[in-house]
Amino acid sequence: MKSIWMKSACAIVAMMCFSVQAQTAAPAPNTTGPTAAGTNNLLIASVAWKQTAAEYRALYYQGYNLAKFRVEQAIAKRKAGDKPLAVVTDLDDTVLLPLPYWGHLINQNKDFFDDPIWDAWIPKNQMVVAPGALEFFKFCEANGVEVYYVSSRDQGDKTLEYGINHVKVAGLPYADANHVTILRESSNKEKRQDEIAKAFDVVVFLGDNLNDFRRKYYTKNVDERIQLMEEDKAKYGSNYILFPNPTDGHWMRAIFGDSEPPPSDANREIFKKAATRQAWDGK
Numbered sequence: 691m692k693s694i695w696m697k698s699a700c701a702i703v704a705m706m707c708f709s710v711q712a713q714t715a716a717p718a719p720n721t722t723g724p725t726a727a728g729t730n731n732l733l734i735a736s737v738a739w740k741q742t743a744a745e746y747r748a749l750y751y752q753g754y755n756l757a758k759f760r761v762e763q764a765i766a767k768r769k770a771g772d773k774p775l776a777v778v779t780d781l782d783d784t785v786l787l788p789l790p791y792w793g794h795l796i797n798q799n800k801d802f803f804d805d806p807i808w809d810a811w812i813p814k815n816q817m818v819v820a821p822g823a824l825e826f827f828k829f830c831e832a833n834g835v836e837v838y839y840v841s842s843r844d845q846g847d848k849t850l851e852y853g854i855n856h857v858k859v860a861g862l863p864y865a866d867a868n869h870v871t872i873l874r875e876s877s878n879k880e881k882r883q884d885e886i887a888k889a890f891d892v893v894v895f896l897g898d899n900l901n902d903f904r905r906k907y908y909t910k911n912v913d914e915r916i917q918l919m920e921e922d923k924a925k926y927g928s929n930y931i932l933f934p935n936p937t938d939g940h941w942m943r944a945i946f947g948d949s950e951p952p953p954s955d956a957n958r959e960i961f962k963k964a965a966t967r968q969a970w971d972g973k
Contacts, residue, residue, distance in 0.1 A: 802957070
């Protein structure tokens with residue numbers, strides 16, 4: 691009897707396991723990603739540009755030179771009784787460049803942003819200070835212009851600690867909890883930006899992502915996002931100073947519906963379609 695009961699129980703368990711497996715969606719196919727030496731990684735061109743291009747660095751100098759010019763103008767125009775001046779800036783790919791992270795992804799044959807690797811890398815303090823950033827922010831400090839760093843990350847309870855430490859290690863001013871805000875639950879920076887704007891005259895907003903300026907750009911539609919930017923075109927170089935980032939950001943969300951899409955054959959096809967929105971037919 692015991693043997694019969696055991697056989698029946700095993701059969702029931704097996705059927706249950708089969709049922710659970712049948713109900714679990716199969717993972718998205720991921721067969722067209724980087725292989726072997728990884729030379730077919732779709733990230734290679736954009737990461738190589740970040741790692742080597744003088745133009746990439748020049749755009750940071752250009753942005754920070756322009757930011758300094760705008761601050762100098764604001765200082766010259768200030769009158770007694772005016773609100774104090776401030777600059778509001780994003781951190782990643784604006785002030786701090788995660789170049790070693792992207793190099794690691796290439797070496798690991800990863801062709802999409804990888805959150806677990808990012809979270810493991812953040813505490814290593816290997817960020818590279820953007821060209822022109824340190825000089826600009828020290829200029830602000832020397833002239834009584836406060837700097838507020840507003841970023842979105844989530845590495846658990848130590849998220850803010852890591853963010854402040856990155857600012858300190860980089861030698862940047864205002865490396866304290868009052869001036870560093872790290873949003874864990876959302877990438878919506880408007881609430882914090884608006885709080886700062888109540889107390890300060892914000893001269894410029896700095897970022898590598900339109901969402902670093904206002905939440906209105908957080909859309910899943912490419913054409914709508916472009917149109918929203920066009921409506922604000924006079925603000926670029928004036929209120930907003932944008933830095934280059936061809937590897938990640940909310941421009942990806944407009945393409946995929948997700949800022950950090952998973953690596954899959956389908957998403958690589960979507961990427962190819964995005965890259966050929968305008969294409970010569972060869973005739």
